[in-house]
Amino acid sequence: MRELEQRIKSDGVVLSGDVLKVDQFLNHQVDPDLMFAIGQRFAHLFADNQITKILTVESSGIAPAVMTGLQLHVPVIFARKHKSLTLTDDLYTADVKSFTKQTQNKITVSKKYISADDHVLIIDDFLANGQAVFGLLEIANQADLKVEGVGIVIEKSFQPGAQKIKDQGIRLESLAKIKSLANGQVTFVTEQHD
Numbered sequence: 001m002r003e004l005e006q007r008i009k010s011d012g013v014v015l016s017g018d019v020l021k022v023d024q025f026l027n028h029q030v031d032p033d034l035m036f037a038i039g040q041r042f043a044h045l046f047a048d049n050q051i052t053k054i055l056t057v058e059s060s061g062i063a064p065a066v067m068t069g070l071q072l073h074v075p076v077i078f079a080r081k082h083k084s085l086t087l088t089d090d091l092y093t094a095d096v097k098s099f100t101k102q103t104q105n106k107i108t109v110s111k112k113y114i115s116a117d118d119h120v121l122i123i124d125d126f127l128a129n130g131q132a133v134f135g136l137l138e139i140a141n142q143a144d145l146k147v148e149g150v151g152i153v154i155e156k157s158f159q160p161g162a163q164k165i166k167d168q169g170i171r172l173e174s175l176a177k178i179k180s181l182a183n184g185q186v187t188f189v190t191e192q193h194d
């Protein structure tokens with residue numbers, strides 16, 4: 001998505017350790033017009049999949065997920081993050097390790113809001129190691145629902161998450177694919193022209 005790549009080039013900041021900071025439009029300040037365009041793109045890509053729910057993880061996945069749900073006219077559920085949990089009877093839970101933050105969280109979704117009839121689209125802001133997506137897939141599996149695909153705003157293609165998702169035969173649509181952040185420079189896998 002050209003508009004997104006241009007925004008990453010102009011307002012993204014490459015930090016050490018292969019981290020791209022996009023606080024100016026996605027992870028802290030949010031640009032609603034750009035998020036709307038992102039939602040439109042995901043809605044278009046998955047228009048024929050009879051999506052019934054969008055599933056994401058708090059917090060940064062919520063903006064693109066809501067904009068997608070707005071345009072597909074379906075509810076958006078964000079998994080919550082917890083350090084520890086006691087009562088889990090009415091919750092689906094999965095473990096998510098964060099490599100960048102060296103933390104381990106549980107993510108949960110209430111059993112009330114997803115069911116076996118659902119056709120779900122998973123949305124997230126970043127795909128790096130894939131821990132967040134695999135946590136959501138684990139919850140989808142527990143709920144026995146159908147995952148129609150995964151939509152990612154920014155994929156770091158040089159990290160293993162994208163390949164791991166595709167290896168499972170799951171459809172992956174990433175709007176910007178980063179080949180490298182070496183030397184403080186953002187290089188995309190393919191420059192998009194739409």
Ligand code: G4P
Nearest residue numbers: 019020058059060061098099100126127128129130131132
């Ligand atoms: P992953 O396995 O889910 O792909 O992520 P990883 O543990 O590698 O990264 C942990 C957190 O850092 C995730 O956010 C992920 O989205 C985010 N992340 C990974 N690489 C980058 C990057 O280059 N730039 C930015 N800005 N974020 C990155 P989180 O902490 O789970 O979510 P949230 O609370 O920010 O939504």
Ligand code: NA
Nearest residue numbers: 060061125126
């Ligand atoms: Na995220």
Ligand code: NA
Nearest residue numbers: 027060125126
């Ligand atoms: Na994040």
